Amino acid sequence: MDVFKTTILKMNSQVQKKNLSHSFIFFLFCNFFCFLTFKFSNFYISPLSCLFLILIIGVSHGSLDHEKGKKLFKIFKIDSISIFYFTYILISTLVVIVWMLFPSISLIIFLLVASYHFGKEDTQFLINKVSFFDQLLFFFKGLLIILAPMFFNFNDTILIFKFLMVENESFYLTLDFIESNSILPGLIAFSTFSSIYLFLKEFHLKKFIIFFDYFSILILNYILTPLVAFTIYFCFLHSVRHSMSLIYEIDKQNFTNGIKIFIKKAIPLTILTGIFCLIGLYLLNNNYDLDSSILKIIFIGLASLTFPHILLEYFIEKYEK
Numbered sequence: 001m002d003v004f005k006t007t008i009l010k011m012n013s014q015v016q017k018k019n020l021s022h023s024f025i026f027f028l029f030c031n032f033f034c035f036l037t038f039k040f041s042n043f044y045i046s047p048l049s050c051l052f053l054i055l056i057i058g059v060s061h062g063s064l065d066h067e068k069g070k071k072l073f074k075i076f077k078i079d080s081i082s083i084f085y086f087t088y089i090l091i092s093t094l095v096v097i098v099w100m101l102f103p104s105i106s107l108i109i110f111l112l113v114a115s116y117h118f119g120k121e122d123t124q125f126l127i128n129k130v131s132f133f134d135q136l137l138f139f140f141k142g143l144l145i146i147l148a149p150m151f152f153n154f155n156d157t158i159l160i161f162k163f164l165m166v167e168n169e170s171f172y173l174t175l176d177f178i179e180s181n182s183i184l185p186g187l188i189a190f191s192t193f194s195s196i197y198l199f200l201k202e203f204h205l206k207k208f209i210i211f212f213d214y215f216s217i218l219i220l221n222y223i224l225t226p227l228v229a230f231t232i233y234f235c236f237l238h239s240v241r242h243s244m245s246l247i248y249e250i251d252k253q254n255f256t257n258g259i260k261i262f263i264k265k266a267i268p269l270t271i272l273t274g275i276f277c278l279i280g281l282y283l284l285n286n287n288y289d290l291d292s293s294i295l296k297i298i299f300i301g302l303a304s305l306t307f308p309h310i311l312l313e314y315f316i317e318k319y320e321k
Contacts, residue, residue: 015125015248016206018255019241023212026237030216033232034223047294050231051281054298055274058231061239062309063269064246064262068316075319091311092304099300104168107161110303111146117310118142121242123198126207134201140194141210144217145233147191149226150175151184157226163295213237227295277301 037043069084099106119142120135127134149157158175178184192214199210216237220229243262250265251258277297284293 014252015245016209018244018248019125020206020209022240022244023209023216023237026240027212027216029236030219030232034219037223045228045231047227047291047298050227051277051294051298053231053235054302055277056270057235058239058302059273059305060266060270061242061246062305063266063273065309065312066269067265068312072312072315072319088308088312091308095304095307096300099303100165103165104171106303107164107166108171110299110306112139113310114303114306115139115142115146117306118145118238119194122213122238123210125245126209127198128202134198137194137198140190141198144188144191144195144214145230147184147188148217148221149229150179151188152221153226154179160226160295160299163292164299165296227298273305 065088066081066084069088070081073079073081073084095106116135116139119138119140123138123141124130158172161171195210195214199207217229217233220232223229224232243266247255247258247262250261280301281293281297284296288296
């Protein structure tokens with residue numbers, strides 16, 4: 001048991017070192033990229049480019065879910081992996097159906113769940129013992145991903161919500177109230193305090209990751225449109241970080257070899273997801289313009305993948321002990 005704990009602590013230390021370097025590089029990248037965007041007014045990233053980045057890089061961090069499904073079914077002593085695939089696809093499909101029926105409620109739930117997921121996945125590896133209070137801090141920390149685009153680009157963010165079939169007048173009146181009464185800065189302050197607390201808890205220098213990430217998100221949303229800012233965060237920070245942890249699980253001794261194995265395992269489901277998204281884009285484009293169709297594919301599609309992904313992560317954490 002002591003050997004196992006020592007191995008886990010050693011692996012966490014290596015992951016933290018890699019993530020610190022990654023966060024610093026991402027911070028520099030954000031500053032350089034935003035400078036180019038500011039300097040060259042004709043510099044433009046289309047929604048289609050965002051979609052392809054998310055399909056190629058963003059989705060790949062969940063493309064090993066089938067491997068985790070096999071691990072979970074092994075714990076439950078279930079032999080048929082086809083049950084996992086069926087359940088995963090069923091949950092994804094139900095999310096899309098529920099969104100079409102109740103878009104406002106679905107969007108709110110998705111934003112809340114995504115906030116917690118982003119905060120947890122981007123931070124948990126820095127915390128040795130996670131309490132209920134820490135889980136709440138993860139939520140407020142991740143909430144910055146939702147609040148920053150609303151604070152810096154409120155009208156553009158509202159436009160995205162409208163493209164996602166949200167037509168509830170009360171929903172938009174509530175958002176107008178929040179924006180006009182300066183509630184957004186207060187919520188961002190909560191997120192800031194959460195980051196500070198998580199930084200100070202069990203203090204060590206590697207936890208500067210939290211502040212690199214925090215300022216990167218603010219810089220992206222201050223300079224860029226909400227879609228582009230989210231795409232860069234989701235692909236190059238959140239997804240890369242999660243993928244790095246998966247690579248260490250694959251090969252704790254040789255990171256380079258882990259990357260090769262990860263890519264080989266990730267390619268099939270990444271391609272399959274991409275095919276389904278492109279089919280969906282083709283069908284939607286018959287009734288909506290291209291940009292509107294792309295936004296639906298990105299955010300409703302991510303919601304349909306996020307819920308089964310989070311459920312799987314929850315069960316793995318709960319039973320793999």
